Amino acid sequence: MAKNSLFLLPGDGIGPEIMAEVETIIAFLNRKGLTDFSLDRGLVGGSAYDAHGVAISEADMAKALAADAVLFGAVGGPKWDGVPYDCRPEAGLLRLRKDLGLFANLRPAICYPALADASSLKRDVVEGLDILIVRELTGGVYFGEPKEIVTLENGEKRAVDTQVYTTHEIERIARVAFDLAKARNGRVSSAEKRNVMKSGVLWNQVVTKIGREEYADVKLDHILADNCAMQLVRYPKQFDVILTDNLFGDVLSDIGAMLTGSLGMLPSASLGAPDAATGKRKALYEPVHGSAPDIAGTGAANPIAMIASFGMALRYSFGLIDLAGKLDEAIARVLGKGLRTKDIAQKGEATVDTRAMGAAILAEF
Amino acid sequence: MAKNSLFLLPGDGIGPEIMAEVETIIAFLNRKGLTDFSLDRGLVGGSAYDAHGVAISEADMAKALAADAVLFGAVGGPKWDGVPYDCRPEAGLLRLRKDLGLFANLRPAICYPALADASSLKRDVVEGLDILIVRELTGGVYFGEPKEIVTLENGEKRAVDTQVYTTHEIERIARVAFDLAKARNGRVSSAEKRNVMKSGVLWNQVVTKIGREEYADVKLDHILADNCAMQLVRYPKQFDVILTDNLFGDVLSDIGAMLTGSLGMLPSASLGAPDAATGKRKALYEPVHGSAPDIAGTGAANPIAMIASFGMALRYSFGLIDLAGKLDEAIARVLGKGLRTKDIAQKGEATVDTRAMGAAILAEF
Ligand SMILES: CC(C)[C@H](C(=O)O)[C@@H](O)C(=O)O
Ligand SMILES: CC(C)[C@H](C(=O)O)[C@@H](O)C(=O)O
Numbered sequence: 001m002a003k004n005s006l007f008l009l010p011g012d013g014i015g016p017e018i019m020a021e022v023e024t025i026i027a028f029l030n031r032k033g034l035t036d037f038s039l040d041r042g043l044v045g046g047s048a049y050d051a052h053g054v055a056i057s058e059a060d061m062a063k064a065l066a067a068d069a070v071l072f073g074a075v076g077g078p079k080w081d082g083v084p085y086d087c088r089p090e091a092g093l094l095r096l097r098k099d100l101g102l103f104a105n106l107r108p109a110i111c112y113p114a115l116a117d118a119s120s121l122k123r124d125v126v127e128g129l130d131i132l133i134v135r136e137l138t139g140g141v142y143f144g145e146p147k148e149i150v151t152l153e154n155g156e157k158r159a160v161d162t163q164v165y166t167t168h169e170i171e172r173i174a175r176v177a178f179d180l181a182k183a184r185n186g187r188v189s190s191a192e193k194r195n196v197m198k199s200g201v202l203w204n205q206v207v208t209k210i211g212r213e214e215y216a217d218v219k220l221d222h223i224l225a226d227n228c229a230m231q232l233v234r235y236p237k238q239f240d241v242i243l244t245d246n247l248f249g250d251v252l253s254d255i256g257a258m259l260t261g262s263l264g265m266l267p268s269a270s271l272g273a274p275d276a277a278t279g280k281r282k283a284l285y286e287p288v289h290g291s292a293p294d295i296a297g298t299g300a301a302n303p304i305a306m307i308a309s310f311g312m313a314l315r316y317s318f319g320l321i322d323l324a325g326k327l328d329e330a331i332a333r334v335l336g337k338g339l340r341t342k343d344i345a346q347k348g349e350a351t352v353d354t355r356a357m358g359a360a361i362l363a364e365f
Numbered sequence: 366m367a368k369n370s371l372f373l374l375p376g377d378g379i380g381p382e383i384m385a386e387v388e389t390i391i392a393f394l395n396r397k398g399l400t401d402f403s404l405d406r407g408l409v410g411g412s413a414y415d416a417h418g419v420a421i422s423e424a425d426m427a428k429a430l431a432a433d434a435v436l437f438g439a440v441g442g443p444k445w446d447g448v449p450y451d452c453r454p455e456a457g458l459l460r461l462r463k464d465l466g467l468f469a470n471l472r473p474a475i476c477y478p479a480l481a482d483a484s485s486l487k488r489d490v491v492e493g494l495d496i497l498i499v500r501e502l503t504g505g506v507y508f509g510e511p512k513e514i515v516t517l518e519n520g521e522k523r524a525v526d527t528q529v530y531t532t533h534e535i536e537r538i539a540r541v542a543f544d545l546a547k548a549r550n551g552r553v554s555s556a557e558k559r560n561v562m563k564s565g566v567l568w569n570q571v572v573t574k575i576g577r578e579e580y581a582d583v584k585l586d587h588i589l590a591d592n593c594a595m596q597l598v599r600y601p602k603q604f605d606v607i608l609t610d611n612l613f614g615d616v617l618s619d620i621g622a623m624l625t626g627s628l629g630m631l632p633s634a635s636l637g638a639p640d641a642a643t644g645k646r647k648a649l650y651e652p653v654h655g656s657a658p659d660i661a662g663t664g665a666a667n668p669i670a671m672i673a674s675f676g677m678a679l680r681y682s683f684g685l686i687d688l689a690g691k692l693d694e695a696i697a698r699v700l701g702k703g704l705r706t707k708d709i710a711q712k713g714e715a716t717v718d719t720r721a722m723g724a725a726i727l728a729e730f
């Protein structure tokens with residue numbers, strides 16, 4: 001049997017430290033015969049810039065395209081604030097998303113019961129929260145052209161970004177959201193600004209049509225994006241699946257994550273379209289949190305979001321549902337036992353470092 | 366002495382009910398000789414559409430342009446969901462902003478101590494919160510061209526919105542934020558997505574330059590808009606003035622407002638550039654909340670945001686700082702006494718209706 005291939009892009013800051021914990025887990029699973037992963041590693045972000053002068057090399061792009069799944073750590077840091085725009089760390093991530101066609105970004109916002117008190121929101125507002133934000137990831141203002149800064153005759157500058165959406169881009173991400181809602185609580189809230197943006201008008205029309213024609217069993221609501229942000233803060237449990245565009249998804253999913261008090265715990269999956277022949281989707285898995293350069297190298301990083309991202313890979317790319325479930329349970333158990341990295345500890349609680357947290361999760365297997 | 370002219374646009378939903386309370390207060394102040402306002406009234410939003418088939422008539426636009434200040438209630442409601450795009454209720458507000466040149470939108474997010482428990486956030490996270498969001502209001506994706514939906518050859522539709530910012534648009538809103546910060550705690554946080562948007566790159570550069578060259582005494586930070594949303598939820602007291610563009614400002618100011626538990630209490634001001642000859646700014650004042658069609662006509666509307674918006678008019682358009690202060694104190698006192706409209710009542714607390722709240726505030730004068 002052909003091995004399943006994983007391409008690891010740890011990136012910058014705490015990326016390599018949290019990825020190391022995943023590597024340990026993969027080695028264990030392979031040894032036990034539970035998985036049969038072949039691993040390769042590459043550079044992305046600032047670390048790629050330092051080595052190759054670009055945010056990701058062509059060789060690593062080719063490997064990402066060939067792999068069954070990409071595990072991505074995090075990119076960026078003050079060290080690269082001054083690099084040319086096209087080489088900034090984020091450009092590596094954006095190119096991966098675009099060239100792999102990863103149009104569907106799944107961002108669960110789950111409040112781990114053991115951590116409800118770590119939220120800035122009242123316990124009853126977030127306890128048991130389990131919502132999923134489905135964000136369009138390869139369109140909108142992130143990639144639309146023109147995207148430029150020009151100098152005008154009077155010496156002023158004029159910057160332009162372009163938000164573009166076509167019918168099929170909206171249809172395919174809507175289907176992802178509706179399909180996921182069917183396996184959850186059967187509700188989709190579609191967020192846009194149709195009162196101001198033409199892309200919001202089209203978004204609203206297309207989502208309505210797909211909902212009516214293909215998912216009569218899913219309850220669809222439309223909500224203005226600004227109100228959605230408000231409602232996430234006011235009463236987040238009203239939502240099941242939130243469907244939204246690239247830019248609103250960026251902001252709304254960060255709010256969702258922060259509500260839970262579990263930012264260092266939250267994974268995400270970015271998926272492409274199923275291949276016509278094989279049915280396989282290109283996929284990239286990454287934590288919702290960033291590269292946290294301020295704590296890199298201190299052992300304070302929480303590896304759980306990265307480990308849970310690997311769990312999503314087991315589930316979505318390799319169909320290893322049971323194993324993914326075991327990994328999630330292992331995480332819940334170490335939390336239940338009171339293990340805390342610094343980011344999720346309450347005042348006075350003892351903390352463990354990145355390695356100890358990774359090892360504790362492994363020990364639950 | 367020429368009277369000061371106020372043009373009232375109550376709008377839809379609860380708009381007329383909350384505006385009526387302001388009218389009562391103005392009549393009282395005029396009678397006492399504390400002010401000398403001449404009032405005129407017009408239609409905007411759905412009510413203008415019902416009367417004239419447009420979101421605001423040319424006659425009312427002319428009156429808005431001629432007035433010293435506009436007081437605006439709220440627009441919109443399900444009744445007008447199906448009207449042509451250019452006539453939708455919001456179009457009236459957007460035209461007012463654009464044609465009056467109201468580029469500077471000031472949205473305070475204040476947590477009234479008496480209401481800290483009404484927030485979904487923990488009391489210590491929001492108690493005493495006092496931040497100001499300065500939102501650019503006449504540029505960006507709200508007004509950039511092209512803004513259209515076209516049908517492609519293959520029958521698909523393609524929607525485009527365009528985010529545009531020029532140097533001077535950013536400079537003038539930055540100066541407003543820096544000036545306001547000087548009179549507060551001397552800190553500006555400028556939020557954009559420079560890692561993805563060229564308009565964010567230009568925004569960052571121009572704000573940095575204005576800060577360095579003209580406001581060396583104000584502390585300037587730059588924050589990515591998605592992180593800003595997160596930080597507002599995590600620890601909002603870290604901010605003093607947040608400076609941001611039209612679209613991010615729409616979302617971030619709604620988050621800010623919702624944090625406080627005082628959404629029904631928060632006013633806003635939208636200001637134009639000072640006239641070269643008279644130094645006067647065009648101005649519109651409106652509550653942060655919407656038209657709440659579900660409670661219109663029930664007496665449940667909270668008039669405080671509308672009354673406080675009139676307070677901002679006293680302060681910013683007419684220099685009546687003492688009187689504005691008295692109005693703010695009156696509001697704080699009725700809250701201190703325990704008066705609550707439904708939106709700000711805790712479970713079990715007695716409530717008063719719109720009129721009783723307005724009358725109680727007036728009685729404090
Ligand atoms: C790093 C950045 C380009 C990225 C984005 O804006 O999409 C990040 O904020 C995210 O949400 O994944
Ligand atoms: C009504 C709508 C057009 C408006 C906006 O998007 O600016 C509103 O949400 C606001 O924030 O004032």
